[in-house]
Amino acid sequence: MYWEEKYETMPREELEQLQLERLQGVVNRAYRNVKFYNEKFKEVGITPEDIKSLDDVRKLPFTTKDDLRDNYPYGMFAVPLRDIVRIHSSSGTTGKPTVVGYTRNDLDIWSNLVARIMVAGGVTKDDIIQISFGYGLFTGGFGLHYGAEKIGATVIPISSGNTDRQIMIMKDYHTTVLVCTPSYALVVADRIEELDIDPRSLSLRTGLFGAEPWSEGMREEIENKLKIKAYDNYGLSEIIGPGVAGECEEKNGMHIAEDHFFVEIIDPETGEPLPPGSEGELVITTLTKEALPLIRYRTRDITRLHYELCGCGRTSVRMEKVKGRSDDMLIIRGVNVFPSQIEEVLFSIEGTEPHYQIIVDRKNRLDTLTVLVEVSPEIFSDEMKKQRQIIEEIEEKLFSILGLRVEVKLVEPRTIQRFEGKAVRVIDNRKL
Ligand code: DLL
Numbered sequence: 001m002y003w004e005e006k007y008e009t010m011p012r013e014e015l016e017q018l019q020l021e022r023l024q025g026v027v028n029r030a031y032r033n034v035k036f037y038n039e040k041f042k043e044v045g046i047t048p049e050d051i052k053s054l055d056d057v058r059k060l061p062f063t064t065k066d067d068l069r070d071n072y073p074y075g076m077f078a079v080p081l082r083d084i085v086r087i088h089s090s091s092g093t094t095g096k097p098t099v100v101g102y103t104r105n106d107l108d109i110w111s112n113l114v115a116r117i118m119v120a121g122g123v124t125k126d127d128i129i130q131i132s133f134g135y136g137l138f139t140g141g142f143g144l145h146y147g148a149e150k151i152g153a154t155v156i157p158i159s160s161g162n163t164d165r166q167i168m169i170m171k172d173y174h175t176t177v178l179v180c181t182p183s184y185a186l187v188v189a190d191r192i193e194e195l196d197i198d199p200r201s202l203s204l205r206t207g208l209f210g211a212e213p214w215s216e217g218m219r220e221e222i223e224n225k226l227k228i229k230a231y232d233n234y235g236l237s238e239i240i241g242p243g244v245a246g247e248c249e250e251k252n253g254m255h256i257a258e259d260h261f262f263v264e265i266i267d268p269e270t271g272e273p274l275p276p277g278s279e280g281e282l283v284i285t286t287l288t289k290e291a292l293p294l295i296r297y298r299t300r301d302i303t304r305l306h307y308e309l310c311g312c313g314r315t316s317v318r319m320e321k322v323k324g325r326s327d328d329m330l331i332i333r334g335v336n337v338f339p340s341q342i343e344e345v346l347f348s349i350e351g352t353e354p355h356y357q358i359i360v361d362r363k364n365r366l367d368t369l370t371v372l373v374e375v376s377p378e379i380f381s382d383e384m385k386k387q388r389q390i391i392e393e394i395e396e397k398l399f400s401i402l403g404l405r406v407e408v409k410l411v412e413p414r415t416i417q418r419f420e421g422k423a424v425r426v427i428d429n430r431k432l
Contacts (some may be wrong), residue, residue: 001127003119003151004112007259008314015315019262020054022287027060028053030293033078036071037295057262057285058273065098068238073099089137090237100237101291107146109288110240113257117246120255121208121231123177132180133211134160134421139241140211144179147243160184160420163191174203182214182222183423186354189225192328194228199227208233210242212422213322213340215330217347219426232321238297239284245319250311253318260288263317264296265305268326268375279304283327300325330360330426332367335404339425342371345397351379351390354417362430370407377413394427
């Protein structure tokens with residue numbers, strides 16, 4: 001099932017031709033209407049006429065989150081404010097947030113792209129969709145909302161928080177699809193268990209989860225606990241919000257809406273494009289955005305692209321689950337560590353709960369990595385020997401994967417903070 005079959009299954013040659021036409025268009029608009037790009041292009045000696053093939057994209061300069069911050073709030077907009085009909089923003093951990101704008105046409109494209117990922121995950125107009133992403137400046141709530149309405153499903157715009165109310169509504173309103181972050185899906189799953197509700201007594205059958213990295217182990221856990229199928233979807237406010245990419249029922253990577261986004265993988269250190277199939281940083285050029293066109297935007301997200309045809313018939317490239325961010329990568333005594341690697345190990349261990357926190361410290365000039373892991377009540381009240389065994393098992397596995405000695409501490413069930421939105425997994429106490 002497709003939402004926009006023509007574009008989702010377009011032969012690659014035709015797709016690339018469409019991309020080139022759109023690329024030329026967006027470069028032109030950025031050059032003429034955005035002072036920042038006009039100056040940047042001149043600096044590197046490029047005019048829109050120099051873009052004759054898709055490969056020529058490499059001649060163009062990158063755009064970063066800092067560029068958006070430096071032009072806060074509206075400096076990167078390519079249309080006058082009177083043509084902007086919606087504003088969203090993304091809260092950064094440091095500095096000013098980035099502000100993004102949409103024209104009416106942008107909003108229309110956005111809801112169609114979200115509709116695509118919903119349909120790809122098997123969602124239909126007969127579904128009752130509970131949207132537990134925050135509604136507000138964050139793009140999650142409104143983004144998924146309008147996509148769900150577009151396909152004609154029944155939308156419950158409950159927003160985030162108040163887990164017991166979420167579960168009551170899920171039960172009483174016969175919710176069939178849950179939309180939130182994967183970490184919040186686990187919070188809901190745990191609470192359902194605590195309340196002694198049989199998940200099979202609910203109508204829930206599918207979950208569309210995104211906005212933060214999650215592992216295959218976490219998918220399994222959510223699917224088993226909630227008795228649903230869980231699909232990953234990816235997006236970022238700067239590019240449009242959710243709807244950039246999403247999994248189909250084959251669950252082998254997220255299909256990128258390449259008719260609207262041109263993607264590259266680069267080496268995050270050197271900025272050089274890497275050959276197909278390499279792991280690196282995802283760089284995205286928006287091909288159709290009117291309000292905020294972005295040229296070669298550095299997402300900082302680390303992934304890999306797969307160009308082989310997918311069993312579902314879509315011809316677009318698929319991106320692997322995001323491994324982490326090039327700026328979230330921890331460097332511990334010179335070793336690169338992604339929180340997702342630690343998560344994978346924890347999910348493979350019997351008796352641990354899917355809640356953990358990574359604490360980085362510096363003691364006597366040496367970095368230390370401590371992982372706090374919740375264990376099941378049985379294990380926690382079990383004899384020390386059993387606990388010791390689990391600790392050793394995790395430490396050994398982490399050592400074999402990271403090549404680094406990590407200290408593991410088991411903590412009581414329900415002692416690690418829960419999050420309604422994106423989970424904060426890492427606490428870095430080093431004053432670098
Ligand atoms: O998180 C947009 C979104 C909302 C996507 C709802 C999916 C669902 P931002 O708040 O701007 O936008 O954060 C974007 O979140 O660069 C990634 O690092 C991370 N991210 C988003 N989706 C995924 C995912 C929204 N499926 C940043 N897997 C991105 C891993 C994700 N990381």
